[in-house]
Amino acid sequence: MSLNTSVPSKRTSEFLMSSVLSLADIRRSPASGAWLNTIIKGDCVAALEALPDQSVDVIFADPPYNLQLGGMLTRPDQSVVDAVDDEWDQFASFEAYDAFTRAWLLACRRVLKPNGTIWVIGSYHNIFRVGATLQDLDFWILNDIVWRKTNPMPNFKGRRFQNAHETMIWASRDPKAKGYTFNYDAMKAANDDVQMRSDWLFPICSGGERLKGADGKKAHPTQKPEALLARVLMASTKPGDIVLDPFFGSGTTGAVAKRLGRNFVGIEREQAYIDAALERIEAVEPLGKATLSVMTGKKAEPRVAFNTLIESGLIKPGTVLTDARRRHSAIVRADGTLACGGDAGSIHRLGAKVQGLDACNGWTFWHYDDGQTLKPIDALRAVIRCDLAKLD
Ligand SMILES: C[S@@+](CC[C@H](N)C(=O)[O-])C[C@H]1O[C@@H](n2cnc3c(N)ncnc32)[C@H](O)[C@@H]1O
Numbered sequence: 001m002s003l004n005t006s007v008p009s010k011r012t013s014e015f016l017m018s019s020v021l022s023l024a025d026i027r028r029s030p031a032s033g034a035w036l037n038t039i040i041k042g043d044c045v046a047a048l049e050a051l052p053d054q055s056v057d058v059i060f061a062d063p064p065y066n067l068q069l070g071g072m073l074t075r076p077d078q079s080v081v082d083a084v085d086d087e088w089d090q091f092a093s094f095e096a097y098d099a100f101t102r103a104w105l106l107a108c109r110r111v112l113k114p115n116g117t118i119w120v121i122g123s124y125h126n127i128f129r130v131g132a133t134l135q136d137l138d139f140w141i142l143n144d145i146v147w148r149k150t151n152p153m154p155n156f157k158g159r160r161f162q163n164a165h166e167t168m169i170w171a172s173r174d175p176k177a178k179g180y181t182f183n184y185d186a187m188k189a190a191n192d193d194v195q196m197r198s199d200w201l202f203p204i205c206s207g208g209e210r211l212k213g214a215d216g217k218k219a220h221p222t223q224k225p226e227a228l229l230a231r232v233l234m235a236s237t238k239p240g241d242i243v244l245d246p247f248f249g250s251g252t253t254g255a256v257a258k259r260l261g262r263n264f265v266g267i268e269r270e271q272a273y274i275d276a277a278l279e280r281i282e283a284v285e286p287l288g289k290a291t292l293s294v295m296t297g298k299k300a301e302p303r304v305a306f307n308t309l310i311e312s313g314l315i316k317p318g319t320v321l322t323d324a325r326r327r328h329s330a331i332v333r334a335d336g337t338l339a340c341g342g343d344a345g346s347i348h349r350l351g352a353k354v355q356g357l358d359a360c361n362g363w364t365f366w367h368y369d370d371g372q373t374l375k376p377i378d379a380l381r382a383v384i385r386c387d388l389a390k391l392d
Contacts, residue, residue, distance in 0.1 A: 019037070019038045019039060019278055019281075020038065020039050020040075020041055020274060020278070021034070021035060021038050021039070021040050021041070022040075022041055022042065023040065023041075023042045023046055023047055023050055025040075026040055026047065026050040026051065027050050030050060030051060030052050031052070032052070032055055032242065035051065035265050036242065036263045036264075036265060037254075037258070037263055037264055037265070038265060038266075039248055039251070039254070039265075039266040039267070039268055039274050039277060039278065040265065040266070040267045040268075041268065041269070041271070041274055042267065042269060043269060044104050044107070044246035044247065044267040044269075045103045045104050045107050047246070047267040048104065048107035048108060048110070048111055048246060048267070049107055051111045051244075051265075052111070053110055053111065054110075054111070054112065054113045054114065054116075055111050055113070055242065056111050056112060056113065056116060056242045056243070056244040056265070057112075057113055057116050057181070057237060057238075057241035057242050057243065058116060058117055058118070058119070058181075058233075058236055058237050058241060058242075058243045058244070059108050059111075059112060059116070059117075059118040059119065059243070059244045059245070059246065060118075060119045060121075060229065060232060060233075060243060060244075060245050060253050061104075061108070061118065061119065061120045061121070061245065061246050061247055062120075062121045062222070062224060062245070062247050062249065063101070063104065063120065063122070063126070063130070063246075063247050064088055064089045064090075064091070064097075064100075064126075064247070065084065065089060065122060065123050065125045065126050065222075066089065066090070066091050066094075066097045066125055066126050067083070067084055067085075067089055067123075067125050073156065074156070075156050076156060082217075082218070082221070083221075084221045084222055086221060088269065088270070094129065097126065097129065098129055098133065101126075101129060101130055101133045102133050102136075102137070104246055105118075105130075105133055105134060105137055105139070106137060107246075108244075108246065109137060109138075109139065109173060111244065112173045113173075114173060114174065114177065115172075115173075115177055115178065115179040115180045115181075116172075116173050116180065117142065117170060117171060117172050117173070117177075117180050117181070117236055118134075118139065118170075118171050118173070119168050119169070119170050119232055119236070120134070120168065120169050120171075121147070121166055121167070121168045121224070122166065122167060122168075122169075123163070123166050123167070124163070124167075127166075127167045127169065130169065131144075131169055134169060134171050138174065138175060139171040139172065139173060139174075140171055140172045140173075140174060140175040140176075140177060141169055141170070141171045142170045142171055142172055142180075142182075143169075143170045143198050144167055144168070144169050144170075144198065145167070145168040145169075145170060145198050145199070145200055146165050146166075146167055146198065146199045146200070147165055147166045147167070147168060147200050147202060147228060148164060148165045148199055148200065148201050148202075149164050149165060149166075149202070149203065149204050150201055150202065150203045151203045151204055151206070152164040152165075152204070168232070170236070180236075181236050181237055181238055181241070182235065182236060183234060183235055183236070183238075183294050183295070183296075184297065185295050185296055185297035185300075186234065186294050186295040186296075187234070187235055189295055190234075196235070200228070200231060202225050202227050202228050203225065204225060205223045205224060205225040205226075205252075209223075209225065209226060210223060211223060211250050211276050211280060213276075219250055219272075219273075219276040220249050220250035220273055220276060222249065223249065223250045223252060224249075224252045225252075226252060226255060226256050229252050229253055229256040230256050230259075230260065233256055233257060233260055233262055234260070234294075237260075237262050238294060239260070239261040239262065239289075239292045239293075239294070240261065240262065240263065241262050241263065242262075242263045242264070242265065243257045243262050243263065243264050243265075244264070244265045244266075244267075245264065245265075245266045245267070246267045247267070247268070248266030248267055248268035248273070248274075248277055249268065249273050249277070250273055250276045250277050250280065251266060251273075251276065251277025251278070251280050251281050253266065254266050254277060254280075254281045255277075255280050255281050255284050258281055258284045258286055259284050259285070259286055259287055260286075260287065260292060261286055261287060261289065261292045301385055302385060302388050304381045304384045304385060304388075305336070306336050306346065306347050306362070306377070307335075307336030308384055309377065309380050309381070309384070310332065310334070310336055312384060314380045314383060314384070315332055315368065315377070315380060316332070317332055317333060317334040318331065318332065319331070319332045319368060320332075321338065321347075321366040321367060321368055321377065322366070322367055322369075322374065323351075323354075323365055323366065323367065324367055324374060324376075326374075328340070328354040328355070330350055330354070330366070337350075338350045338362075338366070340353075340354055346362065347362025347363065347365075347366055347377070348360055348361065348362040349362075350362070351365040351366060362377075363376065363377055363378040363381060364376050364378050368380070
């Protein structure tokens, strides 16, 4: 299969030379510097075994679906449907498919960082088998995302429901994994401040995005839409993370990773798909750094102690703080505590005490007078956080 741009430009050929690695290359030089943002040509289990332990942040895998097509599929007008009947999608039995699934998932688990996560996309043909294997290997399923297709293929024979979705399993490496990336606040903000749900609506890949060969036919039979990958990466990675795709195909994961300022490593067996992916990724312009910062929620903000406000001169010892309605007041002491009557303690403890409560958020309870109005001391904490962000 050749692409429209089958004669690579000088720039492209330089890129091609430096961007495809053989298994021997990886074995000689397994450090990430050698394989970052490259495609490794070969079988994914062997390639994964050549990569170092705990070296990637996220894996996106779109494995063979084992579609088990029973002969040619035709439309009512007898035209033939361009179905996935490639050799790489065929397995002798469910047992053979399960053994393959187990082998590549085990290899993936070793290269994932302890706080890493894996996404596997599939259809009813394979996703239940993949899900069971993930659980058998001690991955922990976080979500199953339903990708509902806006433009699915009809069921031509009318013998079943129209198959209008695929499923993506998202799992952490370990059952008790802590600290995996989920950009919850960014996802929610992007969804009009409503929690992002587990059913996603996207069209299948078509139009200008669909890679075509010189013969006008699809360059890859199962090219995934970039919008789907963009949501996956925006949800579960940070700029600079390493995303591995063991079934790289036409390189959708690499193209989106490059555009979003993430690093990628792809593994693919077929040279024609590698060529298509290289041309495609070469053409991608990464977005600017300023557009890639990920919005974080309060939990992710750096911890700032009340004492820091005193040390930085934003609040002076002796300042009188009050609540918003000036019913309670306390004096700031040089050691970072507040005092009121015979009591002293942290901003939180004293705030609770003067109100007769068990707990209180001192940052929002105590206010200072800026000469015009009363403002919560949280506003001064925000100033410190803003300065810290400039240091990043
Ligand atoms: C479902 S397609 C992935 C399509 C890809 N997500 C895209 O958007 O183009 C699966 C790919 O895995 C490749 N493949 C199948 N078995 C493989 C193996 N054992 N090692 C490496 N690649 C393999 C196939 O050649 C095929 O391109």
